[in-house]
Amino acid sequence: MIRTAKRTELIEVAQGRRPADIVIQGGTVANVYSGEFLRQNVAIYQDAIAYVGENEVAVDEHTVVIDAEGMYVSPGFIEPHAHPWVLYNPVSVTAKVLPLGTTTTVNDNLFFYLHFGADGFRQLIEDLRALPGHFFWLVRLVSQADFPGERDWFHPQCIQELLAMDDVVGTAEVTRWPLLYQGDPFLLETIEAAKRAGKVVDGHTAGCSYEKLNSIAASGVSACHEAITAEEALHRLRLGMWTTLRHSSLRPDFPEIIRLITEKNVSTQRITMTVDGPHPGFIEREGFVDGLVRKAVELGVPPMTALQMATINAATYLRLDDEIGGIAPGKLADVILLPDLVTFKPSLVIAKGRIVARDGELLAPLPEIDWSRYVSKKPFLFAKERLDDERLYRYPHPKPDQPVPVAYFKSNVITQRKEVALPSVDGYADLSHHRGLLYAALIARNGQWVAKAILERFAVDIDGMASTYNTTTELLVIGKRPEAMAAAAKRVHEMGGGIVVIDSGRPVVEIPLPFTGMMTTDHSFDTAVRFHDELLAALQERGFPFHDILYTLLFLTCDFLPGLRLIPYGLYDVKRNEILLPAEKIGEKVAK
Numbered sequence: 001m002i003r004t005a006k007r008t009e010l011i012e013v014a015q016g017r018r019p020a021d022i023v024i025q026g027g028t029v030a031n032v033y034s035g036e037f038l039r040q041n042v043a044i045y046q047d048a049i050a051y052v053g054e055n056e057v058a059v060d061e062h063t064v065v066i067d068a069e070g071m072y073v074s075p076g077f078i079e080p081h082a083h084p085w086v087l088y089n090p091v092s093v094t095a096k097v098l099p100l101g102t103t104t105t106v107n108d109n110l111f112f113y114l115h116f117g118a119d120g121f122r123q124l125i126e127d128l129r130a131l132p133g134h135f136f137w138l139v140r141l142v143s144q145a146d147f148p149g150e151r152d153w154f155h156p157q158c159i160q161e162l163l164a165m166d167d168v169v170g171t172a173e174v175t176r177w178p179l180l181y182q183g184d185p186f187l188l189e190t191i192e193a194a195k196r197a198g199k200v201v202d203g204h205t206a207g208c209s210y211e212k213l214n215s216i217a218a219s220g221v222s223a224c225h226e227a228i229t230a231e232e233a234l235h236r237l238r239l240g241m242w243t244t245l246r247h248s249s250l251r252p253d254f255p256e257i258i259r260l261i262t263e264k265n266v267s268t269q270r271i272t273m274t275v276d277g278p279h280p281g282f283i284e285r286e287g288f289v290d291g292l293v294r295k296a297v298e299l300g301v302p303p304m305t306a307l308q309m310a311t312i313n314a315a316t317y318l319r320l321d322d323e324i325g326g327i328a329p330g331k332l333a334d335v336i337l338l339p340d341l342v343t344f345k346p347s348l349v350i351a352k353g354r355i356v357a358r359d360g361e362l363l364a365p366l367p368e369i370d371w372s373r374y375v376s377k378k379p380f381l382f383a384k385e386r387l388d389d390e391r392l393y394r395y396p397h398p399k400p401d402q403p404v405p406v407a408y409f410k411s412n413v414i415t416q417r418k419e420v421a422l423p424s425v426d427g428y429a430d431l432s433h434h435r436g437l438l439y440a441a442l443i444a445r446n447g448q449w450v451a452k453a454i455l456e457r458f459a460v461d462i463d464g465m466a467s468t469y470n471t472t473t474e475l476l477v478i479g480k481r482p483e484a485m486a487a488a489a490k491r492v493h494e495m496g497g498g499i500v501v502i503d504s505g506r507p508v509v510e511i512p513l514p515f516t517g518m519m520t521t522d523h524s525f526d527t528a529v530r531f532h533d534e535l536l537a538a539l540q541e542r543g544f545p546f547h548d549i550l551y552t553l554l555f556l557t558c559d560f561l562p563g564l565r566l567i568p569y570g571l572y573d574v575k576r577n578e579i580l581l582p583a584e585k586i587g588e589k590v591a592k
């Protein structure tokens, strides 16, 4: 990491021979190394901490002296597993969470890499270096929905070149973890290379048994955030993995999982926490890492332990503890002032030695990003009129005596295969007598294929909606009326990506997402919150029975969660690893 303060100068400040830039006086320092709270002064010089102790340090007329009487002085929070694309974008989410005390985020690169490749992603890394706070990356090794050419796109050389960058601290979660279990050579070689480069290997072992976790640990995975019970978390801890406790909008699991600490009496040294890319409304109402600390303490975790998990533990896992994660001389000056250890809402945030936020207000300037670099000039490679063809959305059903596999939503993101007998009209399934069944189609943005499914228990009364917000970022279209589905799909096509809901022939929700089809280019976080809240309300009014619509859309097209999914190869049964209905080529017959 780059530090501008020279060590010789830090030594001079520590000895009172050079004035500090910032002095925080009279506060109680949370020493996350020793686990003590100590009444001490902290001196900052340029971007680093120079002194922590009881002495008065040298000041001059330029020194900012902060009276921290009655306050706790804590290291800035670290989010070790962020997904900066949930309608918000890297800039707007940083603007939101920095004033909440999160001075470091470590971010998944999935959609940036999928859309821009290694060169474009490198450009984005450079553009985002101007963000206040620290913005690190984890790089994906595979996508979340296999597609033809995936292995060429995620080329070992590209990945290894990215891993050589200082901004990249490791490899990102491999959601298709059975590949690791089977010892996939590309993954194992890249993991080995990452380790040789001193980087971490983030994991994603949802639903993995203790026995199978042994193989995953053996493959080199160093952390996992997918435990949903205290027992599962303990398995990961015992097998030497850094265990990241998750409390997210999709899975607010702390009340259960925190029992790892409050009941099982384990060492917390290798436990960290994540909000795992929550939807914007969740951050608005529950906070970010501050919210995790608050919740953990509310559930009985001692405040020091919660602070350690949110700071030094994360930094140590990330191999950044020589630079960040604690308040000590020589470390980068990421410091927050907390009026109490209940709300954990900082009144002042210092990142890299600069005051970047006060009382929840961002003070630091945001970088001017030239978004036109990242907004595709041709988000769809076919004319929108093609989307009028209703056969794109109808499910083929040439043999009415045989049942049709239906994806039944058991929960927000888990589906179950059901076999349903349906009538057939002109070779297509007729859903008109089955309230609750919907058509779903995933249409390639290049206009070459469409994958189809029938859904149950999504939103019974939805006429039509379309969304590039899904893990393929292709055009996902859902509804009970093909003409409304076509209208929604065409509107998303016109917007160059986004989400549209059509009811009774008119749009009731329109969310433009020109940045990869997942994000706005708006620097205002409030815009993302408004979009999210409108979408969830519109869907719930139309029968959506769950709490997190964005994750339902995101994962309907993934290839790793049970049971039926729409992926570029077709309708996919994940457990059986079987394509039940191959994607149709969109030829002259279907789309003229």
Ligand SMILES: Nc1ncnc2[nH]cnc12
Binding pocket: 083, 144, 175, 276, 277, 554
């Ligand atoms: N696996 C994942 N992919 C995309 N966004 C996410 N947010 C949380 N988990 C995610």
